[in-house]
Amino acid sequence: QLQVAESGGGLVQPGGSLRLSCATSGFTLDYFAIGWFRQAPGKEREGVSCTSSRDGRGYYTDSVKGRFTISRDNAKKLVYLQMDSLKPEDTAMYYCAAALSGSCPSVLAGRYLEVWGQGTLVTVSP
Numbered sequence: 001q002l003q004v005a006e007s008g009g010g011l012v013q014p015g016g017s018l019r020l021s022c023a024t025s026g027f028t029l030d031y032f033a034i035g036w037f038r039q040a041p042g043k044e045r046e047g048v049s050c051t052s053s054r055d056g057r058g059y060y061t062d063s064v065k066g067r068f069t070i071s072r073d074n075a076k077k078l079v080y081l082q083m084d085s086l087k088p089e090d091t092a093m094y095y096c097a098a099a100l101s102g103s104c105p106s107v108l109a110g111r112y113l114e115v116w117g118q119g120t121l122v123t124v125s126p
Helices: 103-106
Strands: 003-007 010-012 018-024 033-037 048-052 058-060 068-072 078-083 092-099 120-124
Touching: 003 092, 003 103, 010 048, 018 033, 018 120, 033 068, 033 078, 048 068, 048 078, 048 103, 058 068, 058 078, 078 092, 092 103
Parallel strands: 010 120
Antiparallel strands: 003 018, 018 078, 033 048, 033 092, 048 058, 068 078, 092 120
């Protein structure tokens, strides 16, 4: 059974950092793209970042470029999202999701996703 589970959320001050983890099980991470998504209260879900199984590149939405870094450890079956220089507008529930097929741009658009986690809450506040 394919499963992913997020952890690492919390309360942080503006300018601070958090590292989110996405633990995967039931599949070989090497072959999957993993996307990070977020949803703030009253807003639509947004694709934040993606790591591709094809080229190892990280993809980012414009609002987090230069501040967030995605990485993966296939041996440990983990994907990380390092979030630096956090802003109040980064406050949201963050989810990871796995896709066997599809490029990262498609994954960030919400396509080809096969399994979602329960989410981890990130709150950026003074």
